[in-house]
Amino acid sequence: MYPEDLRYSKEHEWVRVADAQATIGITSFAADELGDIVFVELPEVGSALKQYGTFGVVESVKAVSDLYAPVSGTVTEVNEALRDRPELLNSDPFGEGWIARLELADDAGVDALMDATTYEETTAG
Amino acid sequence: MAYTPHTAADHERMLDAIGVTSIEDLFADIPPAVRADAFAVPPPLTEQEVRNDVARIAGRNRIPEISFLGAGAYRHLVPAVVGEVIGRSEFATAYTPYQPEVSQGTLQSIYEFQSLICELTGMEVASASHYDAATATAEAALMACRLTRRNRVAISSAVNPQVRQVLATYCSGPGIEVVEVPADLAEGGSGLTQVDGAQRILDGSVACLVAQQPNFFGGVEPMAELGDAAHAAGAQFVTLVEPTSLAVLAAPATYGADIVTAEGQPLGIPLSFGGPYVGLMAARMASVRQMPGRLVGATRDAAGRKGYVLTLQAREQHIRREKAASNICTNQALCALAATAYLTAVGPAGLREVAELSMTQARHLAAALEERGLGERRLGAPYFAEVAVRLPEAGRRHAALAERGIVAGYPLWTHYPELTDTLLLAATELTSDEEIGALVTALEEVA
Numbered sequence: 001m002y003p004e005d006l007r008y009s010k011e012h013e014w015v016r017v018a019d020a021q022a023t024i025g026i027t028s029f030a031a032d033e034l035g036d037i038v039f040v041e042l043p044e045v046g047s048a049l050k051q052y053g054t055f056g057v058v059e060s061v062k063a064v065s066d067l068y069a070p071v072s073g074t075v076t077e078v079n080e081a082l083r084d085r086p087e088l089l090n091s092d093p094f095g096e097g098w099i100a101r102l103e104l105a106d107d108a109g110v111d112a113l114m115d116a117t118t119y120e121e122t123t124a125g
Numbered sequence: 126m127a128y129t130p131h132t133a134a135d136h137e138r139m140l141d142a143i144g145v146t147s148i149e150d151l152f153a154d155i156p157p158a159v160r161a162d163a164f165a166v167p168p169p170l171t172e173q174e175v176r177n178d179v180a181r182i183a184g185r186n187r188i189p190e191i192s193f194l195g196a197g198a199y200r201h202l203v204p205a206v207v208g209e210v211i212g213r214s215e216f217a218t219a220y221t222p223y224q225p226e227v228s229q230g231t232l233q234s235i236y237e238f239q240s241l242i243c244e245l246t247g248m249e250v251a252s253a254s255h256y257d258a259a260t261a262t263a264e265a266a267l268m269a270c271r272l273t274r275r276n277r278v279a280i281s282s283a284v285n286p287q288v289r290q291v292l293a294t295y296c297s298g299p300g301i302e303v304v305e306v307p308a309d310l311a312e313g314g315s316g317l318t319q320v321d322g323a324q325r326i327l328d329g330s331v332a333c334l335v336a337q338q339p340n341f342f343g344g345v346e347p348m349a350e351l352g353d354a355a356h357a358a359g360a361q362f363v364t365l366v367e368p369t370s371l372a373v374l375a376a377p378a379t380y381g382a383d384i385v386t387a388e389g390q391p392l393g394i395p396l397s398f399g400g401p402y403v404g405l406m407a408a409r410m411a412s413v414r415q416m417p418g419r420l421v422g423a424t425r426d427a428a429g430r431k432g433y434v435l436t437l438q439a440r441e442q443h444i445r446r447e448k449a450a451s452n453i454c455t456n457q458a459l460c461a462l463a464a465t466a467y468l469t470a471v472g473p474a475g476l477r478e479v480a481e482l483s484m485t486q487a488r489h490l491a492a493a494l495e496e497r498g499l500g501e502r503r504l505g506a507p508y509f510a511e512v513a514v515r516l517p518e519a520g521r522r523h524a525a526l527a528e529r530g531i532v533a534g535y536p537l538w539t540h541y542p543e544l545t546d547t548l549l550l551a552a553t554e555l556t557s558d559e560e561i562g563a564l565v566t567a568l569e570e571v572a
Contacts, residue, residue: 039414041414059414059439059440060439061439062439062444063439063444063445064439064440064444064445064448066448
């Protein structure tokens with residue numbers, strides 16, 4: 001149900017790691033729980049994220065929620081498309097709805113994250 | 126709504142549900158040292174005794190026959206229609222309703238208020254109102270900190286001292302440093318904020334520069350230059366303005382204001398021992414999510430009919446809890462409605478007349494004092510409708526005139542030690558030539 005090539009945090013963020021680069025976003029479970037997302041506050045390029053620290057905000061019609069970094073690293077790129085089309089988080093959370101790309105820190109903490117199967121168990125029921 | 130008191134059985138059930146044995150247990154967290162065992166409350170009085178008592182206390186209020194006191198609150202004509210509108214039972218509450226969308230009339234009135242404030246300031250979005258100028262300005266500083274992710278605030282010392290005090294209080298909690306930009310108060314000085322002083326203070330750590338137009342002394346500040354200084358450092362330019370002055374002075378949007386605040390009291394709200402007043406706030410649309418307080422938006426319902434909603438509520442504390450944009454959870458709906466009724470009644474031409482008459486009378490006042498050799502203007506900058514005048518033994522004469530029912534303005538030395546013997550005198554369209562004559566005569570008599 002959740003992409004096998006990603007790792008997941010209990011705060012419902014995902015990370016896709018390729019060498020020292022990572023792409024992060026929120027899971028389909030989080031997007032469904034939030035409802036229609038109307039605004040995303042993106043981090044600044046160059047800012048340093050700490051694993052489990054807040055780095056932005058998603059606003060849906062019913063709530064505003066913090067985004068928690070699934071790994072530590074430095075932001076190299078943000079998904080500018082979300083400024084005008086925040087709904088991409090709902091329609092394609094693991095693809096076009098990515099939020100930021102990071103240069104991973106040495107102690108990025110990837111190993112502490114869940115795989116797809118474990119994450120699916122935490123969201124069941 | 127029926128008022129149904131809780132019975133002892135109700136208390137039992139509620140205490141049981143939360144797992145405590147007595148109401149006293151609910152206060153267990155309050156240290157005994159700060160708890161009062163008893164209060165020294167006098168015995169009950171009859172209704173007539175209460176009336177007599179309150180009348181006696183109220184009789185100690187001194188309501189001046191003639192007043193030149195301004196310093197942030199101004200006596201203006203309030204057209205009778207203002208009282209008529211706000212006295213209607215549909216409107217006569219200080220609050221936006223808790224189920225706001227069923228009260229379309231209230232929401233529409235707030236929407237009209239926001240539209241008027243945008244028109245007056247030239248800004249893109251206005252809030253549904255704040256408590257007063259001081260809290261609105263303090264909130265604007267916090268908003269600038271959120272927008273810039275910086276935690277220092279620069280504020281001109283020519284901003285109303287009470288506003289500066291409230292702003293300092295608001296900044297003390299989150300640990301925001303407040304730095305004062307000096308004003309030129311030296312002998313022969315302009316009384317204006319020093320632009321080079323602002324430039325020295327503004328750096329990459331400062332979230333905003335707060336300046337007032339006209340400033341606390343009535344002086345017309347070089348707002349465009351101050352705005353440039355703020356923007357050069359990547360800071361927001363927060364401007365506190367006097368709303369009637371906007372009929373004759375440049376709209377804040379034209380000199381680069383990012384956040385505009387104002388005391389709305391001059392717009393149809395009488396002087397009443399300091400309140401209730403109404404704070405105004407307007408900003409750029411790009412900053413709207415960091416704007417504190419409520420906003421009413423216009424929309425269409427499912428059938429395509431025009432309707433009004435409280436919008437962007439997700440920023441507010443009933444949803445975002447401790448992470449809300451602000452802890453303000455209401456607005457000053459009734460006073461905002463008074464301002465709406467006032468602006469609608471006087472219109473653009475009427476507001477301009479109010480501003481021009483106020484300016485004219487302030488000049489008559491200053492000229493009358495100077496011609497009789499009673500005092501001289503202390504600060505050199507062009508002024509709006511309030512003027513700083515130095516006269517010998519100002520403190521003693523101010524007190525002597527108060528005994529005669531004349532308030533000869535605001536003693537500036539209480540906040541600015543360098544402005545010895547200097548009174549801040551305000552005029553409005555209600556300041557008559559006779560009142561100015563009475564001030565001159567009284568000052569001569571107590572010389």
